[in-house]
Amino acid sequence: MQWDAWGDPDRAVTLSDSQLALVHDVLKVSASDVQAVSRSEVRVRPSALTTYDVAALTAIVGEEHVSTNDDDRLPRAGGKSTLDLLRRRAADEQAAPDAVVVPGTEDEIVELLAVCAERRIAVVPFGGGTSVVGGLDPERNGMRAVISLDLRRFDRLESLDETDQEAVLGAGLTGPKAEWLLSEHGYELGHYPQSFCYATIGGFAATRSSGQDSAGYGRFDDMVRGLRVVTPVGVLDLDRPAPKTAAGPDLRQLFLGSEGVFGIITAVRVRIHPLPETRVYEAWRFPDFATGVAALRAVEQLGTGPTVLRLSDEVETAMNLATVTDAGGDAAATGGCFAVAGFEGPATLVEARRAATRTVLESHGGVSQGEEAGNHWAERRFDGPYLRDPLLSEGALVETLETATSWSNLAHLKQAVTDTIQAKFAEYGSMSLVLCHVSHVYDTGASLYFTVVGAQRGDAMAQWRDIKSAVNDVLMSHGGTITHHHAVGADHRDWMTAEVGPVGVRVLRAVKAALDPAGVLNPGKLIPVPVPEPHGP
């Protein structure tokens, strides 16, 4: 990926005339309002590692797997949030890990963690670099230095069992590489988050990623059957063959979502399924968001079995007309709310599920827009993030944020978040657009995914932190979760006490202290500081 933008430079997009008009005429900003920094102008924070440090690291992994070069360190200096991208555009020195270390075996990771604890060097695990919550911030956090521990060499399909429909995947495998390896055997994982092209298996596990096919195949944490995790006190092997167990707490669920603070995930056993015989995506239109939500809820609670089920609100549906990704296609032009219901699997089951789903959607006011618009969505499902970069360059402030809540609270929470964003942008003298969709549905509730567009004003990083902080407070006070699938990282850390309570934070800190007594693992992420004091003796 590019160091200062999303994805593949060859797929970068330029803004259409209507998009430019929106930015110039409505937001009243333009490229001349913002700074641009080219790679040649960038100063990278010098490495704090001593030659002795570097020697200790190279003794473990070999000289070719340790780099202190700026060109290796800079791309691992963070993730791909808008804050990350704005930071890249700053003229001042760029923070970066003090070295990039690329181990090839679990034993090497065990040794690296021991050396780092001894030398007080923090360790940030690195997969695809797609964090949008500051999960990769190269924080030294009181340590002498910080390294990026790149897992790219853990890139094997370690095993695949057709009887059990399970596979063990190396943590460093990217989404496409993992699916390619599985497809050679006739199988797939079916995990398609928007970060799919770059993010890795280990990252999916460490952040509880959720893909666009979650209605059918579940979230990534639902797919996991076993984990291997290297901690500073030893290797944790949670990989017994049992599909389920009552042998105490499910410790896998403590390491799923642990974001590198408890250990380094090296391999993940996942359930897989045969490559679908049939894939059908159908677009639907609902008169309004509330009607569409009721329809999605009915489908999910009845259990008719779609693989993909999503719904854009009125603003997102309308805006798709003007965007380069044009996800709604012609369907969007008809107004109302655009939805997609997708079905994958054996032809006979797909037909039955589709028919049962169609009955529910139609009885709830849905009107089919046909497969062409559905396929159009599917073809462009990973394109969204490319639009942010040119918008940022034109002076717009663009970011996404997401949450989840119960069905009964969905409209209330959506309104509160929208109102908060618009009020905060108004404080900065900017109008703002708030687009929203539901893309993950459960029997008891659903996710809400917001795309926000306003004008950059002054220090845009400080501006966004201010706006986001207000939104986070609203998520906590209005029955949301601080994150449905983006994870916690540094950006959501200070809301974790509200999320899990002081006793919950106490549990996280106890596990952290037991597994990482030197505190080298991804410091400053996930676990709030200082320790809240729960009541009691």
Place this chain on the structure above:
Amino acid sequence: MQWDAWGDPDRAVTLSDSQLALVHDVLKVSASDVQAVSRSEVRVRPSALTTYDVAALTAIVGEEHVSTNDDDRLPRAGGKSTLDLLRRRAADEQAAPDAVVVPGTEDEIVELLAVCAERRIAVVPFGGGTSVVGGLDPERNGMRAVISLDLRRFDRLESLDETDQEAVLGAGLTGPKAEWLLSEHGYELGHYPQSFCYATIGGFAATRSSGQDSAGYGRFDDMVRGLRVVTPVGVLDLDRPAPKTAAGPDLRQLFLGSEGVFGIITAVRVRIHPLPETRVYEAWRFPDFATGVAALRAVEQLGTGPTVLRLSDEVETAMNLATVTDAGGDAAATGGCFAVAGFEGPATLVEARRAATRTVLESHGGVSQGEEAGNHWAERRFDGPYLRDPLLSEGALVETLETATSWSNLAHLKQAVTDTIQAKFAEYGSMSLVLCHVSHVYDTGASLYFTVVGAQRGDAMAQWRDIKSAVNDVLMSHGGTITHHHAVGADHRDWMTAEVGPVGVRVLRAVKAALDPAGVLNPGKLIPVPVPEPHGP
């Protein structure tokens, strides 16, 4: 429940002539070989509580909610494992909690835990008393005394939301009471373990219970959306409305299966579903177990959607002919392996799911035995445990044990367990019968549930511990889990290091120390002692 036997005395069974013949002629034991102790002969361990202790407890919950009477303490002296029942038949003094305390509010539990920590009194949470793994052993474990903390007053349906299809249930609600309260609103939970009639919502959560409808409605841990837990350091409220979150580790999964060692679960938010319009149970026959297993696997991996799916092996199918529960009915008479596929839900979906399942079962060698035999199974689904008591009284050693593994390892593990049980009984000069069924199926594997019948020899408790220990070793060495749904308790505790590894045990101990620094909560259960030392710094 009776103090020394399963369930309702009015539903106690007597052995048929064929069952008596089996015991007398094959096992070569009879009632004269075993001891019987009537309630009037029993001596109960005197309460170790001082009048000051009792005064401190009554000050919190009121005099009417603290009892040191033998008749209250004895029924809470343990669960309903064969070891528990044999212990009741021993002539020596019966261990028992030193008092039964019945709090009515969370605040009272908070105060009780503080007083118990201060006075060094252990606390065993008590729900339905159906543990079969020593989870209720009244262990003082170095404390001055031990109390049974009975949750029966937490017996309310706290809330029910029809839009979200969620309800909050008090931890002390029994299965039938919970279902009755939900059914008044037109809903059900659908959790039917064999302990259903007595076990409680809190117990289901604390032990990761799994019910007979797990194929359709999931395990209990799948049903849980939120939990309230009173710990000695404060109340943990994991009950945000979000159906799913990426806000770090899923801490609910740390308290599900925590068996009272981390805190007292007081309320559980569960997903519910409308009372099914249709319920159909159909019996099937397969020529042999391997064929039946392949059919169940195909159904589950294809996802045709049965609510109940289970398969008895050849021995269990044949033995059902001779048992009073006669679960197989006429179907069993035809030999091979008896199976049940049940479907619940809206009529249209049930028909489609049943048709799709039928196609798979038939293509895998299954022959329908009709609905009558299926309904016969459903009617008697909770009767199994009643047969054990008269068998124990005739000198038979009867117990169940269970595990789970991957599909590919199922036959291998089943054979190893069966061989081990038979070899161990042979060491005691007894033949033995080992019955087995699959009653919980997953995409990647299934459970194995064994019923064991042999002859008691000498100290039957020591004999069973010896046999069970050998089986547990085999579960660990042959790819099983130490328990699929019975939980860990005292009986499986020493295999937890093999189950989750030394790093996993270190995590459990760290959480325990953080939440229960005085160590009063259910000591001696779940977490192995002494602490294994993981490698590393």
